[in-house]
Amino acid sequence: MNIHNKTVFVTDADSRSGQAIVQSLADAGARFILNSTSDGKNIEDIVARMQQQGLKFIVINVDLCQRAAIAKALEQATEEVGSVDVLIHNNNLVKPASVEHSSEETFFEVLNYNAKSALMCTQAAGEIMAANKSGKIIYVSSIHAEKPTGSSFVYSASKGAVKMLSHEAALTLGRDGVQVNTIELGPVEGDNDRFASEVSHLYEDYQYKVPSTELGTYEDLANLVLFLASDASRYMNGSDIRMDGGFLMHYLDVKMNKPWPEGGAT
Protein backbone atom coordinates (compact mmCIF):
# COMPACT_ATOMS: atom_id res chain seq x y z
CA MET A 1 0.00 0.00 0.00
CA ASN A 2 2.18 2.71 -1.33
CA ILE A 3 1.48 6.31 -0.50
CA HIS A 4 5.13 7.31 -0.50
CA ASN A 5 5.48 11.01 -1.35
CA LYS A 6 1.73 11.45 -1.78
CA THR A 7 0.45 14.74 -0.42
CA VAL A 8 -2.28 14.24 2.15
CA PHE A 9 -4.54 17.00 3.44
CA VAL A 10 -5.90 16.06 6.89
CA THR A 11 -8.55 18.11 8.67
CA ASP A 12 -8.74 18.30 12.44
CA ALA A 13 -5.27 16.83 12.77
CA ASP A 14 -5.47 17.68 16.49
CA SER A 15 -8.16 15.08 17.17
CA ARG A 16 -7.33 11.57 18.38
CA SER A 17 -8.43 10.13 15.05
CA GLY A 18 -6.41 12.77 13.18
CA GLN A 19 -3.26 12.03 15.16
CA ALA A 20 -3.53 8.28 14.60
CA ILE A 21 -4.08 8.77 10.88
CA VAL A 22 -1.12 11.13 10.52
CA GLN A 23 1.18 8.76 12.45
CA SER A 24 0.21 5.84 10.28
CA LEU A 25 0.51 7.65 6.96
CA ALA A 26 3.76 9.28 8.05
CA ASP A 27 5.24 5.84 8.63
CA ALA A 28 4.23 5.05 5.05
CA GLY A 29 6.17 8.07 3.82
CA ALA A 30 3.38 10.52 2.99
CA ARG A 31 3.65 14.31 2.91
CA PHE A 32 1.14 16.44 4.76
CA ILE A 33 -0.94 19.52 4.85
CA LEU A 34 -2.31 19.43 8.39
CA ASN A 35 -5.16 21.65 9.44
CA SER A 36 -4.74 22.28 13.14
CA THR A 37 -6.94 24.64 15.11
CA SER A 38 -4.25 24.70 17.81
CA ASP A 39 -1.70 25.91 15.21
CA GLY A 40 0.23 22.70 15.76
CA LYS A 41 0.49 22.95 19.57
CA ASN A 42 -1.58 19.81 20.17
CA ILE A 43 0.45 17.76 17.71
CA GLU A 44 3.97 18.80 18.70
CA ASP A 45 5.06 15.18 19.25
CA ILE A 46 3.89 14.10 15.83
CA VAL A 47 5.45 17.11 14.19
CA ALA A 48 8.79 16.44 15.93
CA ARG A 49 8.71 12.84 14.79
CA MET A 50 8.00 13.81 11.20
CA GLN A 51 10.93 16.21 11.30
CA GLN A 52 13.18 13.37 12.47
CA GLN A 53 11.87 11.20 9.66
CA GLY A 54 12.68 13.94 7.20
CA LEU A 55 9.08 14.15 5.95
CA LYS A 56 7.71 17.18 4.20
CA PHE A 57 4.71 18.77 5.86
CA ILE A 58 3.09 22.07 6.65
CA VAL A 59 0.67 22.99 9.41
CA ILE A 60 -2.14 25.39 8.54
CA ASN A 61 -5.13 26.75 10.40
CA VAL A 62 -7.83 27.81 7.97
CA ASP A 63 -11.58 28.15 8.30
CA LEU A 64 -12.81 24.96 6.64
CA CYS A 65 -16.17 26.55 5.89
CA GLN A 66 -14.48 28.99 3.48
CA ARG A 67 -13.78 27.35 0.16
CA ALA A 68 -11.59 30.18 -1.13
CA ALA A 69 -9.44 30.10 2.00
CA ILE A 70 -8.93 26.35 1.67
CA ALA A 71 -8.14 26.64 -2.03
CA LYS A 72 -5.61 29.38 -1.31
CA ALA A 73 -3.93 27.34 1.43
CA LEU A 74 -3.67 24.29 -0.84
CA GLU A 75 -2.27 26.44 -3.62
CA GLN A 76 0.33 27.98 -1.30
CA ALA A 77 1.29 24.54 0.01
CA THR A 78 2.06 23.21 -3.46
CA GLU A 79 5.60 24.52 -3.63
CA GLU A 80 6.56 23.00 -0.31
CA VAL A 81 4.73 19.67 -0.25
CA GLY A 82 3.28 19.27 -3.74
CA SER A 83 -0.23 19.23 -5.14
CA VAL A 84 -2.84 17.56 -2.95
CA ASP A 85 -3.40 13.86 -3.74
CA VAL A 86 -5.52 12.80 -0.79
CA LEU A 87 -8.15 14.61 1.29
CA ILE A 88 -8.99 13.12 4.65
CA HIS A 89 -11.98 14.94 6.04
CA ASN A 90 -11.92 14.10 9.70
CA ASN A 91 -14.29 16.58 11.35
CA ASN A 92 -16.44 14.97 14.02
CA LEU A 93 -17.95 17.47 16.41
CA VAL A 94 -20.51 15.93 18.77
CA LYS A 95 -22.67 18.15 20.95
CA PRO A 96 -25.81 17.16 22.81
CA ALA A 97 -28.80 18.23 20.73
CA SER A 98 -32.30 16.82 21.12
CA VAL A 99 -34.86 17.23 18.38
CA GLU A 100 -37.28 18.65 20.92
CA HIS A 101 -35.06 21.21 22.64
CA SER A 102 -31.88 21.93 20.68
CA SER A 103 -31.03 25.53 19.85
CA GLU A 104 -30.48 26.85 16.35
CA GLU A 105 -26.98 27.89 17.41
CA THR A 106 -25.96 24.30 18.25
CA PHE A 107 -27.62 23.10 15.07
CA PHE A 108 -25.45 25.28 12.85
CA GLU A 109 -22.31 24.84 14.91
CA VAL A 110 -22.38 21.06 14.46
CA LEU A 111 -23.81 21.03 10.92
CA ASN A 112 -21.25 23.50 9.61
CA TYR A 113 -18.30 21.98 11.40
CA ASN A 114 -19.08 18.49 10.12
CA ALA A 115 -20.96 18.87 6.85
CA LYS A 116 -20.40 22.34 5.39
CA SER A 117 -16.65 21.91 5.88
CA ALA A 118 -16.85 18.57 4.08
CA LEU A 119 -18.41 20.19 1.01
CA MET A 120 -15.99 23.13 0.99
CA CYS A 121 -12.92 20.90 1.40
CA THR A 122 -14.21 18.54 -1.29
CA GLN A 123 -14.76 21.37 -3.73
CA ALA A 124 -11.36 22.98 -3.03
CA ALA A 125 -9.32 19.77 -3.07
CA GLY A 126 -11.53 18.05 -5.64
CA GLU A 127 -10.96 20.79 -8.20
CA ILE A 128 -7.20 20.22 -7.99
CA MET A 129 -7.53 16.42 -8.08
CA ALA A 130 -9.91 16.53 -11.04
CA ALA A 131 -7.43 18.69 -12.95
CA ASN A 132 -4.71 16.14 -12.14
CA LYS A 133 -7.05 13.29 -13.14
CA SER A 134 -6.14 11.51 -9.92
CA GLY A 135 -6.95 11.69 -6.25
CA LYS A 136 -8.54 10.16 -3.16
CA ILE A 137 -11.14 11.60 -0.83
CA ILE A 138 -11.91 9.89 2.46
CA TYR A 139 -14.53 11.01 4.95
CA VAL A 140 -14.03 9.82 8.50
CA SER A 141 -17.67 9.43 9.44
CA SER A 142 -19.56 7.36 11.95
CA ILE A 143 -22.05 4.55 12.35
CA HIS A 144 -24.36 7.42 13.31
CA ALA A 145 -24.75 8.24 9.64
CA GLU A 146 -27.18 5.29 9.90
CA LYS A 147 -27.89 4.61 13.57
CA PRO A 148 -29.67 7.25 15.63
CA THR A 149 -27.72 8.53 18.63
CA GLY A 150 -30.67 9.51 20.79
CA SER A 151 -28.46 12.34 22.00
CA SER A 152 -27.34 14.48 19.08
CA PHE A 153 -29.69 14.49 16.13
CA VAL A 154 -27.65 17.13 14.37
CA TYR A 155 -24.50 15.02 14.57
CA SER A 156 -26.23 12.13 12.81
CA ALA A 157 -27.96 14.49 10.37
CA SER A 158 -24.61 16.08 9.52
CA LYS A 159 -23.11 12.63 8.93
CA GLY A 160 -26.13 11.64 6.84
CA ALA A 161 -25.42 14.73 4.74
CA VAL A 162 -21.74 13.82 4.38
CA LYS A 163 -22.73 10.35 3.24
CA MET A 164 -24.71 11.84 0.38
CA LEU A 165 -21.87 14.24 -0.42
CA SER A 166 -19.61 11.21 -0.70
CA HIS A 167 -22.00 9.46 -3.08
CA GLU A 168 -22.42 12.53 -5.27
CA ALA A 169 -18.68 13.25 -5.32
CA ALA A 170 -17.98 9.61 -6.24
CA LEU A 171 -19.91 10.26 -9.45
CA THR A 172 -18.85 13.82 -10.22
CA LEU A 173 -15.18 13.47 -9.32
CA GLY A 174 -15.08 9.80 -10.24
CA ARG A 175 -15.37 10.85 -13.88
CA ASP A 176 -12.03 12.62 -13.41
CA GLY A 177 -10.13 9.77 -11.82
CA VAL A 178 -10.84 10.56 -8.18
CA GLN A 179 -12.11 7.91 -5.74
CA VAL A 180 -14.36 9.02 -2.90
CA ASN A 181 -15.23 6.83 0.08
CA THR A 182 -16.62 7.08 3.60
CA ILE A 183 -15.61 5.24 6.74
CA GLU A 184 -18.40 4.72 9.25
CA LEU A 185 -16.48 4.16 12.42
CA GLY A 186 -18.08 2.31 15.30
CA PRO A 187 -17.46 2.53 19.00
CA VAL A 188 -14.06 3.31 20.43
CA GLU A 189 -13.06 3.97 24.02
CA GLY A 190 -14.94 6.95 25.43
CA ASP A 191 -17.85 6.89 22.99
CA ASN A 192 -20.22 6.02 25.83
CA ASP A 193 -19.53 9.51 27.20
CA ARG A 194 -19.54 11.19 23.81
CA PHE A 195 -22.96 9.74 22.98
CA ALA A 196 -24.46 9.59 26.47
CA SER A 197 -28.23 9.50 26.01
CA GLU A 198 -31.40 9.24 28.03
CA VAL A 199 -33.27 8.04 24.97
CA SER A 200 -31.01 5.37 23.53
CA HIS A 201 -29.36 2.49 25.41
CA LEU A 202 -27.00 1.84 22.54
CA TYR A 203 -23.85 2.51 24.56
CA GLU A 204 -24.92 0.61 27.65
CA ASP A 205 -22.51 -2.35 27.90
CA TYR A 206 -21.35 -1.27 24.48
CA GLN A 207 -18.11 -3.20 24.60
CA TYR A 208 -20.09 -6.42 24.98
CA LYS A 209 -22.27 -5.65 22.00
CA VAL A 210 -19.15 -6.03 19.88
CA PRO A 211 -19.13 -9.81 19.35
CA SER A 212 -15.41 -10.09 20.13
CA THR A 213 -15.93 -7.82 23.19
CA GLU A 214 -12.97 -5.76 22.00
CA LEU A 215 -13.49 -2.12 21.13
CA GLY A 216 -11.85 -0.67 18.08
CA THR A 217 -9.10 1.91 18.22
CA TYR A 218 -8.08 4.86 16.11
CA GLU A 219 -5.18 2.72 14.89
CA ASP A 220 -7.75 0.39 13.32
CA LEU A 221 -9.23 3.44 11.65
CA ALA A 222 -5.80 4.55 10.43
CA ASN A 223 -5.20 1.16 8.80
CA LEU A 224 -8.35 1.51 6.74
CA VAL A 225 -7.52 5.11 5.86
CA LEU A 226 -4.12 3.95 4.63
CA PHE A 227 -5.76 1.38 2.38
CA LEU A 228 -8.26 3.89 0.98
CA ALA A 229 -5.50 6.45 0.41
CA SER A 230 -3.31 4.00 -1.48
CA ASP A 231 -3.43 2.66 -5.03
CA ALA A 232 -4.50 -0.71 -3.63
CA SER A 233 -8.05 0.66 -3.35
CA ARG A 234 -8.33 1.96 -6.92
CA TYR A 235 -11.70 0.21 -7.50
CA MET A 236 -13.22 1.46 -4.26
CA ASN A 237 -15.47 4.40 -5.09
CA GLY A 238 -18.69 5.62 -3.51
CA SER A 239 -18.43 3.01 -0.76
CA ASP A 240 -19.49 3.43 2.84
CA ILE A 241 -17.39 1.12 4.92
CA ARG A 242 -18.80 0.37 8.35
CA MET A 243 -15.96 -0.49 10.68
CA ASP A 244 -17.41 -1.38 14.05
CA GLY A 245 -16.39 -4.94 14.85
CA GLY A 246 -19.97 -6.03 14.20
CA PHE A 247 -21.43 -3.66 16.81
CA LEU A 248 -24.42 -2.67 14.69
CA MET A 249 -25.31 -6.30 14.03
CA HIS A 250 -26.39 -6.44 17.64
CA TYR A 251 -30.14 -6.63 18.27
CA LEU A 252 -32.30 -6.47 21.41
CA ASP A 253 -29.26 -6.89 23.71
CA VAL A 254 -29.43 -10.68 23.67
CA LYS A 255 -26.59 -13.19 23.92
CA MET A 256 -24.05 -10.60 24.96
CA ASN A 257 -20.69 -12.09 25.75
CA LYS A 258 -20.71 -10.34 29.09
CA PRO A 259 -19.26 -11.65 32.31
CA TRP A 260 -22.28 -12.01 34.55
CA PRO A 261 -21.92 -11.53 38.30
CA GLU A 262 -21.41 -14.63 40.47
CA GLY A 263 -24.76 -16.37 40.94
CA GLY A 264 -26.29 -14.88 37.78
CA ALA A 265 -27.74 -11.50 36.91
CA THR A 266 -29.75 -9.74 39.60
Added chain:
Amino acid sequence: MNLSGKIALVTGAGTGIGKGVAIGLARQGAKVAVHYNRSDAGAKDTLEQIQAIGGDAIIVQANVQNKDEIVRMVKEVVDHYGRIDVLVSNAALQLNYRFFEHDETTFDRMMQTNLKGYWQCIQAVVPYMKQQQSGRIMLMSSIHGKRPGDFDVVYSMTKGGIRMLGREAAVELGKYGITVNTLEPGAVDVGKQSARESKPFLDEAEVKRRKPNEFLKKFPMGRVGKPADVASLVCFLASDESEFITGSAIRLDGASVHL
Protein backbone atom coordinates in the same frame (compact mmCIF):
# COMPACT_ATOMS: atom_id res chain seq x y z
CA MET B 1 -58.82 5.56 4.89
CA ASN B 2 -61.01 7.53 7.22
CA LEU B 3 -59.28 10.69 8.41
CA SER B 4 -62.36 12.62 9.50
CA GLY B 5 -61.73 14.78 12.52
CA LYS B 6 -57.97 14.85 11.94
CA ILE B 7 -56.18 18.15 11.54
CA ALA B 8 -53.23 18.23 9.16
CA LEU B 9 -50.66 20.87 8.30
CA VAL B 10 -48.92 20.48 4.94
CA THR B 11 -46.01 22.80 4.21
CA GLY B 12 -45.36 23.82 0.64
CA ALA B 13 -48.93 22.95 -0.32
CA GLY B 14 -49.27 25.59 -3.02
CA THR B 15 -47.44 23.51 -5.60
CA GLY B 16 -46.37 20.05 -6.68
CA ILE B 17 -46.36 17.15 -4.23
CA GLY B 18 -47.57 19.30 -1.33
CA LYS B 19 -50.66 20.36 -3.26
CA GLY B 20 -51.48 16.74 -4.11
CA VAL B 21 -50.96 15.68 -0.50
CA ALA B 22 -53.19 18.45 0.89
CA ILE B 23 -55.99 17.58 -1.50
CA GLY B 24 -55.56 13.85 -0.85
CA LEU B 25 -55.82 14.33 2.92
CA ALA B 26 -58.93 16.46 2.52
CA ARG B 27 -60.50 13.84 0.26
CA GLN B 28 -60.23 11.35 3.15
CA GLY B 29 -61.94 13.79 5.52
CA ALA B 30 -59.01 15.55 7.20
CA LYS B 31 -59.13 19.29 7.76
CA VAL B 32 -56.07 20.78 6.17
CA ALA B 33 -53.90 23.83 6.79
CA VAL B 34 -52.42 24.69 3.42
CA HIS B 35 -49.06 26.36 3.92
CA TYR B 36 -47.23 28.48 1.39
CA ASN B 37 -44.42 31.00 1.47
CA ARG B 38 -44.47 32.71 -1.93
CA SER B 39 -46.91 30.60 -3.96
CA ASP B 40 -50.02 32.48 -2.84
CA ALA B 41 -51.93 31.81 -6.07
CA GLY B 42 -51.03 28.12 -5.80
CA ALA B 43 -52.24 27.93 -2.19
CA LYS B 44 -55.51 29.60 -3.16
CA ASP B 45 -55.95 27.03 -5.91
CA THR B 46 -55.33 24.18 -3.45
CA LEU B 47 -57.92 25.66 -1.08
CA GLU B 48 -60.47 25.98 -3.89
CA GLN B 49 -59.89 22.40 -5.04
CA ILE B 50 -60.44 21.19 -1.46
CA GLN B 51 -63.60 23.25 -1.10
CA ALA B 52 -64.84 21.93 -4.44
CA ILE B 53 -64.84 18.40 -3.04
CA GLY B 54 -66.61 19.58 0.10
CA GLY B 55 -63.49 19.67 2.26
CA ASP B 56 -62.44 22.03 5.03
CA ALA B 57 -59.15 23.93 4.76
CA ILE B 58 -57.41 27.16 5.67
CA ILE B 59 -54.37 28.87 4.21
CA VAL B 60 -51.36 29.73 6.40
CA GLN B 61 -48.28 31.63 5.31
CA ALA B 62 -44.75 31.44 6.73
CA ASN B 63 -41.14 31.49 5.71
CA VAL B 64 -39.91 28.14 7.04
CA GLN B 65 -36.38 29.54 7.31
CA ASN B 66 -37.63 31.53 10.30
CA LYS B 67 -38.50 29.75 13.52
CA ASP B 68 -40.74 32.53 14.85
CA GLU B 69 -42.84 32.36 11.70
CA ILE B 70 -43.12 28.57 11.99
CA VAL B 71 -44.24 28.81 15.63
CA ARG B 72 -46.77 31.48 14.73
CA MET B 73 -48.09 29.40 11.84
CA VAL B 74 -48.60 26.28 13.96
CA LYS B 75 -50.38 28.40 16.59
CA GLU B 76 -52.70 29.73 13.88
CA VAL B 77 -53.60 26.16 12.93
CA VAL B 78 -54.29 25.13 16.54
CA ASP B 79 -56.20 28.35 17.27
CA HIS B 80 -58.43 27.67 14.29
CA TYR B 81 -58.95 23.90 14.53
CA GLY B 82 -58.25 23.24 18.22
CA ARG B 83 -55.49 20.65 17.72
CA ILE B 84 -52.93 19.31 15.26
CA ASP B 85 -52.69 15.62 14.40
CA VAL B 86 -50.55 15.50 11.30
CA LEU B 87 -47.54 17.45 10.10
CA VAL B 88 -46.29 16.90 6.58
CA SER B 89 -42.99 18.75 6.19
CA ASN B 90 -42.64 19.20 2.51
CA ALA B 91 -41.56 22.76 1.69
CA ALA B 92 -38.08 22.42 0.23
CA LEU B 93 -35.63 24.08 -2.09
CA GLN B 94 -34.05 22.36 -5.09
CA LEU B 95 -31.72 24.62 -7.04
CA ASN B 96 -30.14 22.09 -9.43
CA TYR B 97 -26.74 23.80 -9.18
CA ARG B 98 -23.83 21.77 -10.51
CA PHE B 99 -21.21 20.35 -8.15
CA PHE B 100 -18.72 23.21 -8.27
CA GLU B 101 -21.39 25.93 -8.62
CA HIS B 102 -22.53 25.55 -5.04
CA ASP B 103 -20.93 27.83 -2.48
CA GLU B 104 -21.24 28.79 1.19
CA THR B 105 -24.40 30.79 0.55
CA THR B 106 -26.29 28.20 -1.46
CA PHE B 107 -25.37 25.55 1.11
CA ASP B 108 -26.71 27.74 3.91
CA ARG B 109 -29.94 28.56 2.11
CA MET B 110 -30.74 24.97 1.25
CA MET B 111 -29.93 23.70 4.74
CA GLN B 112 -32.02 26.52 6.24
CA THR B 113 -35.10 25.42 4.35
CA ASN B 114 -34.69 21.70 3.78
CA LEU B 115 -33.16 20.55 7.04
CA LYS B 116 -33.52 23.29 9.65
CA GLY B 117 -37.02 24.13 8.44
CA TYR B 118 -38.13 20.49 8.68
CA TRP B 119 -36.63 20.19 12.16
CA GLN B 120 -38.14 23.42 13.46
CA CYS B 121 -41.57 22.47 12.15
CA ILE B 122 -41.24 19.33 14.29
CA GLN B 123 -40.18 21.46 17.27
CA ALA B 124 -43.19 23.68 16.77
CA VAL B 125 -45.80 20.89 16.68
CA VAL B 126 -44.32 18.73 19.46
CA PRO B 127 -45.74 20.73 22.41
CA TYR B 128 -49.29 20.24 21.07
CA MET B 129 -48.83 16.60 20.04
CA LYS B 130 -47.20 15.88 23.39
CA GLN B 131 -50.23 17.25 25.17
CA GLN B 132 -52.48 15.14 22.94
CA GLN B 133 -50.17 12.12 23.44
CA SER B 134 -50.54 11.50 19.72
CA GLY B 135 -49.26 12.86 16.48
CA ARG B 136 -48.12 11.90 13.02
CA ILE B 137 -45.10 13.54 11.47
CA MET B 138 -44.04 12.91 7.91
CA LEU B 139 -40.89 14.23 6.33
CA MET B 140 -40.87 14.50 2.57
CA SER B 141 -37.44 13.36 1.56
CA SER B 142 -36.48 11.75 -1.71
CA ILE B 143 -34.73 8.68 -3.03
CA HIS B 144 -31.76 11.05 -3.05
CA GLY B 145 -31.53 10.76 0.72
CA LYS B 146 -29.94 7.40 0.04
CA ARG B 147 -28.63 7.40 -3.49
CA PRO B 148 -27.09 10.22 -5.48
CA GLY B 149 -29.11 12.13 -8.03
CA ASP B 150 -26.18 13.62 -9.91
CA PHE B 151 -27.99 16.93 -10.33
CA ASP B 152 -27.52 18.81 -7.05
CA VAL B 153 -25.03 17.75 -4.39
CA VAL B 154 -26.46 19.97 -1.65
CA TYR B 155 -30.01 18.82 -2.36
CA SER B 156 -28.87 15.26 -1.70
CA MET B 157 -26.97 16.39 1.40
CA THR B 158 -30.12 17.95 2.82
CA LYS B 159 -32.05 14.75 2.11
CA GLY B 160 -29.32 12.65 3.72
CA GLY B 161 -29.71 14.88 6.77
CA ILE B 162 -33.48 14.45 6.77
CA ARG B 163 -33.02 10.67 6.66
CA MET B 164 -31.28 10.84 10.04
CA LEU B 165 -33.54 13.58 11.42
CA GLY B 166 -36.48 11.23 10.82
CA ARG B 167 -34.84 8.34 12.66
CA GLU B 168 -33.68 10.47 15.58
CA ALA B 169 -37.08 12.15 15.93
CA ALA B 170 -38.80 8.75 15.89
CA VAL B 171 -36.70 7.34 18.75
CA GLU B 172 -36.94 10.53 20.76
CA LEU B 173 -40.63 11.31 20.35
CA GLY B 174 -42.05 7.79 20.51
CA LYS B 175 -42.69 8.20 24.24
CA TYR B 176 -45.20 10.96 23.46
CA GLY B 177 -47.19 8.77 21.10
CA ILE B 178 -45.77 10.61 18.11
CA THR B 179 -44.71 8.69 15.01
CA VAL B 180 -42.17 10.06 12.56
CA ASN B 181 -41.66 8.65 9.10
CA THR B 182 -39.77 9.71 6.03
CA LEU B 183 -41.13 9.47 2.50
CA GLU B 184 -38.78 8.89 -0.39
CA PRO B 185 -40.49 9.61 -3.69
CA GLY B 186 -38.57 9.16 -6.90
CA ALA B 187 -39.34 11.25 -9.96
CA VAL B 188 -42.78 12.81 -9.62
CA ASP B 189 -44.52 14.75 -12.38
CA VAL B 190 -45.33 18.13 -10.85
CA GLY B 191 -45.71 20.05 -14.12
CA LYS B 192 -43.72 23.23 -14.61
CA GLN B 193 -43.77 24.46 -11.05
CA SER B 194 -40.25 24.07 -9.71
CA ALA B 195 -38.65 26.89 -7.73
CA ARG B 196 -38.26 30.03 -9.79
CA GLU B 197 -34.49 30.19 -9.57
CA SER B 198 -33.84 26.49 -10.21
CA LYS B 199 -31.59 25.60 -13.07
CA PRO B 200 -32.81 22.98 -15.53
CA PHE B 201 -32.56 19.43 -14.20
CA LEU B 202 -30.36 18.38 -17.14
CA ASP B 203 -27.90 20.38 -19.22
CA GLU B 204 -29.03 21.27 -22.74
CA ALA B 205 -26.44 18.92 -24.26
CA GLU B 206 -27.74 16.06 -22.12
CA VAL B 207 -31.32 16.78 -23.17
CA LYS B 208 -30.30 16.71 -26.85
CA ARG B 209 -28.35 13.48 -26.41
CA ARG B 210 -31.36 11.65 -25.01
CA LYS B 211 -33.98 9.95 -27.12
CA PRO B 212 -37.60 10.84 -26.41
CA ASN B 213 -38.93 8.82 -23.47
CA GLU B 214 -35.48 7.35 -22.72
CA PHE B 215 -36.07 8.43 -19.16
CA LEU B 216 -39.10 6.16 -18.85
CA LYS B 217 -37.01 3.06 -19.49
CA LYS B 218 -35.96 3.43 -15.87
CA PHE B 219 -39.54 3.01 -14.70
CA PRO B 220 -40.84 -0.59 -14.71
CA MET B 221 -44.44 0.61 -14.68
CA GLY B 222 -43.88 2.86 -17.66
CA ARG B 223 -44.63 6.08 -15.82
CA VAL B 224 -43.18 8.41 -13.21
CA GLY B 225 -44.97 9.17 -9.95
CA LYS B 226 -47.92 11.49 -9.44
CA PRO B 227 -48.55 13.72 -6.42
CA ALA B 228 -51.63 11.54 -5.80
CA ASP B 229 -49.38 8.49 -5.36
CA VAL B 230 -47.56 10.29 -2.57
CA ALA B 231 -50.87 11.45 -1.09
CA SER B 232 -52.05 7.83 -0.78
CA LEU B 233 -49.06 6.95 1.39
CA VAL B 234 -49.44 10.10 3.47
CA CYS B 235 -53.09 9.25 4.11
CA PHE B 236 -52.17 5.76 5.28
CA LEU B 237 -49.45 7.11 7.59
CA ALA B 238 -51.92 9.65 8.95
CA SER B 239 -54.52 6.99 9.71
CA ASP B 240 -55.10 5.07 12.93
CA GLU B 241 -54.10 1.87 11.13
CA SER B 242 -50.43 2.89 10.83
CA GLU B 243 -49.88 3.44 14.55
CA PHE B 244 -46.84 1.14 14.87
CA ILE B 245 -45.01 2.41 11.81
CA THR B 246 -42.38 4.86 12.95
CA GLY B 247 -38.76 5.62 12.14
CA SER B 248 -39.32 4.16 8.70
CA ALA B 249 -38.32 5.58 5.39
CA ILE B 250 -40.69 4.47 2.67
CA ARG B 251 -39.54 4.63 -0.90
CA LEU B 252 -42.20 5.20 -3.55
CA ASP B 253 -40.56 5.38 -6.91
CA GLY B 254 -42.17 2.65 -9.01
CA ALA B 255 -39.01 0.55 -8.48
CA SER B 256 -36.93 2.99 -10.55
CA VAL B 257 -33.94 2.51 -8.26
CA HIS B 258 -33.86 -1.15 -9.20
CA LEU B 259 -33.37 -0.53 -12.91
